[in-house]
Amino acid sequence: MISTKQLLQLFIETRTATERICQPLETEDYVVQPIVDVSPPKWHLGHTTWFFEEFLLDAHLPNYKRYHKSYAFVFNSYYESIGKRVVRTDRGNLSRPSVKEIYLYRAYVTSHMQQLIENHLTEELIPVLEIGIHHEKQHQELLLTDIKYILGNNPLQPEYGSVSNEELLENTPCDFTEIKEGVYAIGHDSKEFCYDNELPRHRVFLEPYAICNSLVTNGEWIAFINDGGYSNAMIWHTEGWDWVHKNAIVAPMYWHHENGKWAQYLLSGSKEINPAAAVTHISYYEAFAFAQWKGMRLPTEFEWEVAQSNFNHGNRWEWTESAYLPYPNYQKPEGALGEYNGKFMVNQKVLRGSSIATPANHMRPTYRNFFHAPLRWQFTSLRLAQSL
Incomplete structure (x- = not known):
């Protein structure tokens, strides 16, 4: 204690x-x-x-x-x-x-x-x-x-300072780890601190699947853009397609054209896009559309948790295909602190993995972050999965 x-x-x-x-x-x-x-x-x-x-x-x-x-x-x-x-x-x-x-x-x-x-x-x-x-x-x-x-979003784009891994390099091509079908335990299982939404530990059955050991890169995202990814209605949810048109979305947040090339705002200032770096600041809508374009899908939060020991994570929040819902037999705390997590379990998507902005002792495999589908100001990315 x-x-x-x-x-x-x-x-x-x-x-x-x-x-x-x-x-x-x-x-x-x-x-x-x-x-x-x-x-x-x-x-x-x-x-x-x-x-x-x-x-x-x-x-x-x-x-x-x-x-x-x-x-x-x-x-x-x-x-x-x-x-x-x-x-x-x-x-x-x-x-x-x-x-x-x-x-x-x-x-x-x-x-x-x-x-x-x-x-x-x-x-x-x-x-x-x-x-x-x-x-x-x-x-x-x-x-x-x-x-x-x-x-x-200031026209002067002032520098804040250097932040480690704001450009996260993915130097190896995607290699898929296969996970067998079976019943797996999900949720927090130690005496260390966790939030109530990580409890209780419970079992889920998973069909066989494969998950990529690296995140999607900027280079892959540029290929998506160049292939008309933001203008192909067939790969978007209807809600996402409406969001793209209403907000004139053509690239991830903070991307802009500079001298005929893609550049992005970093906390250290504007810099040309590095194709080898993990794509960052994307919405769930964009993550879903990209996965569709690749002929794949996003992992569920349970698939992510079961497979997470097979790949590096912790530098980007990763969108999953899971709705933010209570675990079986979830009990929210009594009193005002019961408003901390439980009342947000509707109309949101779960993100896993944490990010470079996440305090170190919050980076645990069972941490469940959650945001609405169009939001992308967090350090978000995606990892591809496919059913076997």
Whole structure:
């Protein structure tokens, strides 16, 4: 069991890591919200702070006084049972609190959390603290991807800085691993932390299939484009085809023509497309259409989990053909924390594998990410599969 000292250290490290992600930003960058799916960086900083104040400090630290009476309204995300909140589309309209004030708020809550962990942490509160820490780690990933969208959609395309493996090279051609039919165990099976949507462990029957040991590359995607992939209605879902036309989609997000060649915006600046790098920032619609064009398909999340030990993963979220649904006998937690995952199990697709923006201890084979089919601002890619 993790000790109080270890929990405190993990909490402090997490808070520090979140703020480190924001260090390259100018003050003006903290406020921008270009689209509804992207939250301003300062909102992330405030929301992850409010989470600890709401679920731990207010009820469990003696004589705690909230930093500001209205911050619960400003920084609540989707917790209906907690109370009213700022509409998601309006997060970018908040000129106040200022960035400076939000950092003061973070310092205030961090200091009081240290008191709670050192002097008032009960066994009952440890799971809530762990959720709070991992919740902030999830927002670290959202922070980086939101920052990329904010900067990448600025006409000046400013540089954020170098990020390891933003260009993920796939130097070997696709080699398929065959998996026999059978009954396989799926889901988290250790005493280490996991989210409720990774439970309970259960069995599934899989038909025989084969899965590629590498991700689809930019070079393959350019061939898809050149062959009219974005203008061939026969390989798209109807909903995806409508999305392509409505939004004039002709390439993955951040791709653009530069001097007659494909280039892309990276956090380190604009750069010519490397054909050997894994394609990134694609929607489920695009992943499905590409697989159709290749005469193959996407793996289900269960096929991916069973086969994952046979290939490298962890640098890109990989679209699967699975709808985001509860596992058999799933039980969501009681109270407000029950809103964390369960209520989103509708009309979304599961992604597996994690990405370069994912905190290291979240990179586990059973992690279930989920997004709506048209979204592509995360570091998404695809791996091909076929039935045998």
